[in-house]
Each structure stands twice: as C-alpha cells, then as structure tokens.
Amino acid sequence: xxxxxxxxPPRVVIVGGGFGGLExxxxxxxxxxxxxxxxxxxxxxxxxxxxxxxxxxxxxxxIATPLRSILRRQKNCQVIMAEVVDFDVAQQKLYLADxxxxxxxxxxxxGATHSYFGNDAWExxxxxxxxxxxxxxxxxxxxxxxxxxxxxxxxARREALMxxxxxxxxxTGVELAGALAEIAGHTLKHDFRQINPQDAKILxxxxxxxxxxxxxxxxxxxxxxxxxxxxxxxxxQTKVTDxxxxxVHLSGPTGESVIATxxxxxxxxxxxxxxxxxxxxxxxxxxxRAGRVPVSASLRVEGQENVFVIGDLANCxxxxxxxxxxxxxVAIQQGRYVxxxxxxxxxxxxxxxxxxYYDRGSMATIGRAAAVAQxxxxxxxxxxxxxxxxxxxxxxxxxxxxxxxxLMQWAWNYITFNRSARLIIEDRTPKTSG
Amino acid sequence: xxxxxxxxPPRVVIVGGGFGGLExxxxxxxxxxxxxxxxxxxxxxxxxxxxxxxxxxxxxxxIATPLRSILRRQKNCQVIMAEVVDFDVAQQKLYLADxxxxxxxxxxxxGATHSYFGNDAWExxxxxxxxxxxxxxxxxxxxxxxxxxxxxxxxARREALMxxxxxxxxxTGVELAGALAEIAGHTLKHDFRQINPQDAKILxxxxxxxxxxxxxxxxxxxxxxxxxxxxxxxxxQTKVTDxxxxxVHLSGPTGESVIATxxxxxxxxxxxxxxxxxxxxxxxxxxxRAGRVPVSASLRVEGQENVFVIGDLANCxxxxxxxxxxxxxVAIQQGRYVxxxxxxxxxxxxxxxxxxYYDRGSMATIGRAAAVAQxxxxxxxxxxxxxxxxxxxxxxxxxxxxxxxxLMQWAWNYITFNRSARLIIEDRTPKTSG
Numbered sequence: 001x002x003x004x005x006x007x008x009p010p011r012v013v014i015v016g017g018g019f020g021g022l023e024x025x026x027x028x029x030x031x032x033x034x035x036x037x038x039x040x041x042x043x044x045x046x047x048x049x050x051x052x053x054x055x056x057x058x059x060x061x062x063i064a065t066p067l068r069s070i071l072r073r074q075k076n077c078q079v080i081m082a083e084v085v086d087f088d089v090a091q092q093k094l095y096l097a098d099x100x101x102x103x104x105x106x107x108x109x110x111g112a113t114h115s116y117f118g119n120d121a122w123e124x125x126x127x128x129x130x131x132x133x134x135x136x137x138x139x140x141x142x143x144x145x146x147x148x149x150x151x152x153x154x155x156a157r158r159e160a161l162m163x164x165x166x167x168x169x170x171x172t173g174v175e176l177a178g179a180l181a182e183i184a185g186h187t188l189k190h191d192f193r194q195i196n197p198q199d200a201k202i203l204x205x206x207x208x209x210x211x212x213x214x215x216x217x218x219x220x221x222x223x224x225x226x227x228x229x230x231x232x233x234x235x236x237q238t239k240v241t242d243x244x245x246x247x248v249h250l251s252g253p254t255g256e257s258v259i260a261t262x263x264x265x266x267x268x269x270x271x272x273x274x275x276x277x278x279x280x281x282x283x284x285x286x287x288x289r290a291g292r293v294p295v296s297a298s299l300r301v302e303g304q305e306n307v308f309v310i311g312d313l314a315n316c317x318x319x320x321x322x323x324x325x326x327x328x329x330v331a332i333q334q335g336r337y338v339x340x341x342x343x344x345x346x347x348x349x350x351x352x353x354x355x356x357y358y359d360r361g362s363m364a365t366i367g368r369a370a371a372v373a374q375x376x377x378x379x380x381x382x383x384x385x386x387x388x389x390x391x392x393x394x395x396x397x398x399x400x401x402x403x404x405x406x407l408m409q410w411a412w413n414y415i416t417f418n419r420s421a422r423l424i425i426e427d428r429t430p431k432t433s434g
Numbered sequence: 435x436x437x438x439x440x441x442x443p444p445r446v447v448i449v450g451g452g453f454g455g456l457e458x459x460x461x462x463x464x465x466x467x468x469x470x471x472x473x474x475x476x477x478x479x480x481x482x483x484x485x486x487x488x489x490x491x492x493x494x495x496x497i498a499t500p501l502r503s504i505l506r507r508q509k510n511c512q513v514i515m516a517e518v519v520d521f522d523v524a525q526q527k528l529y530l531a532d533x534x535x536x537x538x539x540x541x542x543x544x545g546a547t548h549s550y551f552g553n554d555a556w557e558x559x560x561x562x563x564x565x566x567x568x569x570x571x572x573x574x575x576x577x578x579x580x581x582x583x584x585x586x587x588x589x590a591r592r593e594a595l596m597x598x599x600x601x602x603x604x605x606t607g608v609e610l611a612g613a614l615a616e617i618a619g620h621t622l623k624h625d626f627r628q629i630n631p632q633d634a635k636i637l638x639x640x641x642x643x644x645x646x647x648x649x650x651x652x653x654x655x656x657x658x659x660x661x662x663x664x665x666x667x668x669x670x671q672t673k674v675t676d677x678x679x680x681x682v683h684l685s686g687p688t689g690e691s692v693i694a695t696x697x698x699x700x701x702x703x704x705x706x707x708x709x710x711x712x713x714x715x716x717x718x719x720x721x722x723r724a725g726r727v728p729v730s731a732s733l734r735v736e737g738q739e740n741v742f743v744i745g746d747l748a749n750c751x752x753x754x755x756x757x758x759x760x761x762x763x764v765a766i767q768q769g770r771y772v773x774x775x776x777x778x779x780x781x782x783x784x785x786x787x788x789x790x791y792y793d794r795g796s797m798a799t800i801g802r803a804a805a806v807a808q809x810x811x812x813x814x815x816x817x818x819x820x821x822x823x824x825x826x827x828x829x830x831x832x833x834x835x836x837x838x839x840x841l842m843q844w845a846w847n848y849i850t851f852n853r854s855a856r857l858i859i860e861d862r863t864p865k866t867s868g
Contacts, residue, residue: 042581042858059493061855068625069856078627081581081858099585132859147476147515151533191502193512408839420503421495424476424515425566 009034009076010346013094013103015084015275017044017067019328020109020311023335025077031343035077036101038094042066042081045132046397048328049406051172053135054265055142055179056187056422057413060132062406063397084110084275089282089307105306105342108279108293109335112312112326115271115290122243126264129172138265140424142180145263146188147424149195156260162200163261165248167240168268169206169213171364174227176265177204178367181230186368187419202232203259205250207239207268212364214325215374222381223364223372230367240268270326272313283307288315292323297354299338308341310334316355324357328396333357363389368414443468443510444780447528447537449518449709451478451501453762454543454745457769459511465777469511470535472528476500476515479566480831482762483840485606487569488699489576489613490621490856491847494566496840497831518544518709521716523741539740539776542713542727543769546746546760549705549724556677560698563606572699574858576614579697580622581858583629590694596634597695599682601674602702603640603647605798608661610699611638612801615664620802621853636666637693639684641673641702646798648759649808656815657798657806664801674702704760706747717741722749726757731788733772742775744768750789758791762830767791797823802848 010033014021017039025037043064052058067079083097087106094101114128127137142164149161162184166177184200191197204211204227210220211227211234227234238252248259272291280287283301288294292315293301299316301307310316311331318324337355344350363373363385371385380388394407413419444467448455451473459471477498486492501513517531521540528535548562561568561575576598583595596618600611618634625631638645638661644654645661645668661668672686682693706725714721717735722728726749727735733750735741744750745765752758771789778784795809797819805819814822828841847853 042577042856059495059855060859061493061857064857065854066625066856068622069854072624079625080585081578082585132857136859143476144515151514151516188502190506191500191513405839405842408842420499421493422476422500422503423495423498423566425494425570 010104010342011036011102012105012107012342013038013101014107014109015039015094016109016111016273016311016313017041017079018047018109018111018311018331020331020335021107022067022070023332024107024109024310024339025071026074027336027339028342029074029076031339031346033076033105033342033346035074036080036103037067037071037077038080038082038084038096038101039067040081040083042068044070047130048393048396050129050132050135051175051179053132053421054129054138054176055183056139056419057179058406058409059421060136062409064132086278087282089304092306103306105308105345107308107310107335107338108275108313109309109311109331110273110275110313112270112272112291113274114266115269116266117269119243122240122266125243125245126167126248126266128266129176130270136425139422140426141263142183143422143424146192146195146197146200148262150192151194158195159201160246160260161262162195162197163203163259164200164263164265165203165205165259165261166265166267167205167248168266169204169208169211169234169236170267171212171362173204173206173265173267174211174223175365176267177202177227177232178230178365178370181232182367183419183422185231187422203261204232204234205238205240205248206234206236209236211236212372214362215364215372216379219372219374219379219381223366226366226370226381270312276309276313279307279309288323290315290323298341299334299355305345308338310338316357318357327362329360330357363392365389444538444776445470445536446539446541446776447472447535448541448543449473449528450543450545450707450745450747451475451513452481452543452545452745452765454765454769455541456501456504457766458541458543458744458773459505460508461770461773462776463508463510465773465780467510467539467776467780469508470514470537471501471505471511472514472516472518472530472535473501474515474517476502478504481564482827482830484563484566484569485609485613487566487855488563488572488610489617490573490853491613492840492843493855494570496843498566520712523716523738526740537740539742539779541742541744541769541772542709542747543743543745543765544707544709544747546704546706546725547708548700549703550700551703553677556674556700559677559679560601560682560700562700563610564704570859573856574860575697576617577856577858580626580629580631580634582696584626585628592629593635594680594694595696596629596631597637597693598634598697598699599637599639599693599695600699600701601639601682602700603638603642603645603668603670604701605646605796607638607640607699607701608645608657609799610701611636611661611666612664612799612804615666616801617853617856619665621856637669637695638666639669639672639674639682641671643670645670646806648796649798649806650813653806653808653813653815657800660800660804660815704746710743710747713741713743722757724749724757732775733768733789739779742772744772750791752791761796763794764791797826799823 012033014037046063049063086095145161152158166173184197188197241251242249276293293309294315299308312326315323324330361375365371371389373380373385446467448471480497483497520529579595586592618631622631675685676683710727727743728749746760749757758764797807799805805823807814807819
C-alpha cells in the first residue's frame, strides 16, 4: 500500500471478468475505490450453458454479454481488454502483453482451462469445452461428422464418423452426452437420406465408479439409469489411455479396448489458468496439483495483504477440508467477500470473518426434460429437477434480453426438437484474415 | 440426356443453396425428378441481413438456416455438403473436391464474391461482406478498434482507430455506415472511460455521383441527406486508389487525399463465383467483365439444353438490355422459372416462354428507423419505408422461429440502442484446431 498516493482513491485491479471478477467489480461500486477490470475477452461468458452452444441449441451471443455493457453505469469502474502476462507483487504491478498497471489491491480470478493430465498431445483430437471458440469448434465437428457420414460408403468409416466419445462424467460430460443423444435421436431424424442419425453411438467414459460422482449415491444411480435410457453407453471405472487421430484407447473393468471414432470431446479435467503459475512465482507460494493457487481463509495469497485469488483458480479449503469445487456460486460468493474485505481494510476496520461457502445445492441436466438436483439435504430427479434447473439458470443470466431470448429458443427447441444454431462455420482462411 | 437410364427419375443437380438454388429445389418437389443440392456450407444464408451480423445486431444463427432442415420433408431431394471444383458438360458430370456426381440437368447458382477490381492485395485490409465468416471478422474489427482506442495514448493513432471507411455506396455500404453511426452514437455511448465513441468518424466513399445510384434521383438525394444527418461523411465521385495497412488513398473532385484509418470495409464491387470460369470453359462460352456466365432468355448456357445458371452468377439481360441486378427476388424468380422449364422439358412440352423478371421494387435501410423504397413507380422515404423494409424482410426469412427471434431482437435493440451480439471472437489458435 506504500505506493498509494494519498488523496486518490485506492486502485483495485481485477483480472478476469468471469463470475467472481464481475461480482467483485459490481460490489465495489460504492466503496470509494477505482476499479479496473482486465480481461482478454470483451464479454462475460455464462459458462454453465456453453454445452448448449457446442450442440447448436443456443448462439454464442445468447450466453455472452459484453463486459462494458454490464458495467457501463458504474462510473468508478473501467474495463480494459488486454492480456495479462505477469505480476510483480513487490512493485504492486501487473504486466500486460502491451503495457502495465499499478494496483493497490489485486484480485486474480482468471479461471481454469482443461487438463489432459500430462497428455497435451491429445488436445487436437479431443477438444475441451471452456471457451466460445471451443464450443463453435465442437459444434462444427459434431455436424460435420454427420455430413461426412452421409457421404461415406465404407461402413466401418461411417460407423467411426457416427461414434461420439465424451470423456468425463461430470456435469459437462453428462450434459454434452445428453444433448448428443437428442441431436441423433430427434433433431436430425428426417435430415439425411443415406444414414439414419439414430444409429449414432454415444459413449460416456468416466474413470470413477459413477458419473456425477459428487452427488449422493442414490441420485447418481438414478441419473445413470436415465442416461442409459437415452441410448448412451456409460463406461464407468474406465480410463482413456490414448487418443489418436481416429481412435480412443480405453482401459476398464473388462480390459483394454479401442474405439474407432472421429469425435472425442474432453470434459474430464480442469487445471488453473497458467497465470496462476506467474502469480505463485512472484508470491513465492506453491501451486496445488491442479494448478490452483492456495489461499487463506480470507482468500488472500500467503504473505500478501492485498492480493486475492478467487473462483476456479483458487484452492480454498471447504468445510470438509477438500478444496471448494469450481462452480459459479463459489466464485460469486468469493467475489462478494473480497469486495467487503477490501472495503473493511480501507476503512481500517478489524480483520473480517473468514470466508465460508453457503452451498445452495447443485444440479445437472440430462438431455430432454430431465435433471438431477440436490438442494440442501433434498434430492430431486426428472422433470421437476429439470424445471428447477431451467428456472435457476434463467434467473442467473446477467441480461434481461438474453433471458427472454433463451427461454423462447428453448421453448421452440423443446417443442420442435430443433437446434437452430447448428451451423458449420470454418475459421476464415489465412488469405482473408488481416 | 443420352446418359439418362430409362425408368429412373431424371437427376437434377443444383450447385449452391442460396435464394435461387433453394427455390429451384423446392419447386421441383412434385416433378418426378431426383434432386441433389450441393453446397459447401450446411446452411442457407439470408444475405440481406448480413450487415446486421457484421455490426453485432444479430447472431449468425439468426440469419442462417440449415439446408437439411429446410428440405427435410422433401423426399426427392438430398443435400450434399461438398465443394464443387469443376464441370464436364460433355460427360454430364460435376467434380467435387472428393468425388463426382452425374446429372441429367444442372443448375449452377453459386453466387458472387467481392471484387477488388484487380487489387486483391487490398483484401486483408479491407474485408468484404459476403459470408458469415466475413461478418464475424468485420464485427471483431469494429469492436476491437474501439477497445484499442480506449487504451491508445497517441491522439493521431486513436483517431485512426476511430475512423471507419466504408467503400461503396450501394445498399450494403449504406446499411453498414448507418449501423456504424448508430453504434458510435448510441450503442457504445456509456461504455468507455477514455474515449467518447461519438467522436468516431464514418466515411462512405462512392465512385458514382450519388449513393444508392440505382434509385430515382429524388430518392437518392433524400437518402443522402438522411445519411449525412447521421453524422456520416459522404464522399461521392471519389475513388479508392490504394489501401495500405493504416491508410486509404482517395481521389475525388477536390483532388487526392489520404485517410488514416485502421478500419476499412469493402462494399464496392462483386464478381461471379470462380466456379463460373470452370463452367464457361467446359461450355466454351466467355464470361462477362464481372465474371458472370451469359445465359439465354431461357436461362440456359449457350449450346446447352440442360445447363442453367441463375442468381448472381448469371448475366441475364433485363428489359433495358442491362444485366439484371444481383438481388434475392431475381434469383428466386429464376429458380421458379428453371424448375418449370425442367418439368416442361421432361414432359416433352413445347419450349416455354422466356424468363422475365417482375420487379416488385427495392429498398434499403439507412440506420435507425429510416429507409428508402421504390415500389413500382411509387417512392417512399423515412419511417414508413423502414416499416415496409422490416415487414418484407421478416416475411422473407425462411424459418418461422428465426422470424420471431429476429423481431424480438430488433424490438429490443430499437428500444435500448443495444447490440447484444457485439462479441470479439478470435479464430481458435492453431494449437487447438484439429
């Protein structure tokens, strides 16, 4: 704080405009600080619905809102679209790809990326789902596979084109597999002449004993039954041992197997944004195994009074001793906490209470009109859970407009089994990109 | 026709699923032929609204509908997503990048691309607007320019970042310039802290004496007045003599000038799809100067009984001797005509009437709530013309869903001056593209 010039408002710099960063910025509205939100993208992404873009149910703009638009009325906040490349906590600076910023308080909420557990070479064959580009790329691959299958004369190659392997049985994997089953079974039903899209094989591969393993055992098995009823093959206790251009190698309870497939989606693991490494270096702390920055009960990095890490990038111990999961509600509550902590610190008040996460429950959809939900000690499954899921997700979406449009799009998709955004859009050719 | 096997339905192959090709396919529903529609994209694009995607008002999926989805119920029609690379009219074949197709009747409706009049090197600096990729790229450039201006300290570079040059005063150029004026004047009004988006300079450059030169003189001058009232600088009788990375060189009535700008959009000229050249070669005809294939009054290529060219790729003389313009209604009416001509030819009926275009009129929007329209001999300008424009464009959009969603999106945008789809989305990095 020694660099802070008396008389000017303290400078709070937030890295990342996800759920945590955005909440922090908003909560600092009336705290007398100058907020700078830095993000390499110009929008806030509603990540829980990213799988809907990847499967053609929603358009990118339905789940992405310009950060400037959200914060336009907050005069003490400026948004900078820039890439952060490093930090220097001794100098209270962060370095951008093309500049630098001084701070009095730093909040790093740079999120997570997918992890291939040391097998980064798999990425081109098995893209993960973290960004809008990932989503439109997966969408392109899914619909291109059906197009290619329609023209393929060799039955084995045709089968490989119509085999979809989703790696990872967490909420994202389950949601993707469910959406794929709906595409194959309903959306594309009448669209092809040479193939029957219902012949598509969808495999959901999970290393643990159950899919949705974070849910109570009973809910898990009901979810699994529902997933199987959609025609999805669920392979639990099964590990991916290799991914090659047209093959996935599996190792499961019945031994080794090789699946011929052209379509693999990776929903298996996440690791902290590489910026965590830079922050850990300057703070002289160690990252955890998932690449997250360990934080204290007040969400500060060890030894730093004015550096906070929140959201998916933070390793923040939960009540059971395990790190809190990478969920939007965790990040939002942490953002709120940090905004209050900064306001208290400026006001010279006593050290605030430690952060504690209030778990309102969690839920995941399984295809059409089915979901599982855990709210406190109560468990829900099926249509009721799905309606709850729909309601809560609509409520959470930042902008009113998107909420209405998404509801209409969903209503339409639900009635017609349609997915209107199933566009195959290639990147522009280098010739025309400036 | 000698290759046609008796007893099997004649094979009609349509190249391109734009307005003309799609109309032909639909009209052949009950004509006893087997239709194959080949397109390198999996969707029909509603090109008249492409400028709305380029300026963030609509999402790509709002104006693109999967071809399979449109034709799913038409059992005599199959859709093939493939790239046509050549034709052989003697063999009645067309060659794909990965295969070949035999035909009895061929309709080529492959459309047009932008023309730099021999200066193709300008393309990276001055992208044209013909595809969804073009539109999202222009959108990325527009909003990135404001982001960069916000962080630019050098006033001259900042001004260059906030200077937008639209080359070409036809409907697309006017619509783009009008949308840019609305973005700068309203949409982004409260979004920035260092710059005032209203300082943006928008130039509309047109080589002819007036913008919208195809409209009657009185309508032209009213449109021009309206455009100027939006703060757009209209430079008529002005030619672009060079485009360089951060400059546009102009030559006009007052001499030469150089505009420092980082944002140039090319809406000046079109030429026929390069496939026209391939077709002309195998048919031994000459393309016109705009790269279009000359067709007879029955839309056939000279010397070919069973090869038709329609839409933007055809040079079809209009009543005044000049080629018909590249408009959706022309292509649609030509598609209808060709479908009838093929049905007649199969039925062995006498040669049908020559094609004649029924001109229902034309219209163009100028920013917010203003348009010009010519319906028969009547002329409209302002709000009434805009309401007509809105109504007709909504009616034309293929799918019911898109119509409702677009109307809602427009209503919302109109009330709030918002543009919700203003996402800056980079292409995926090579690392992650498969």
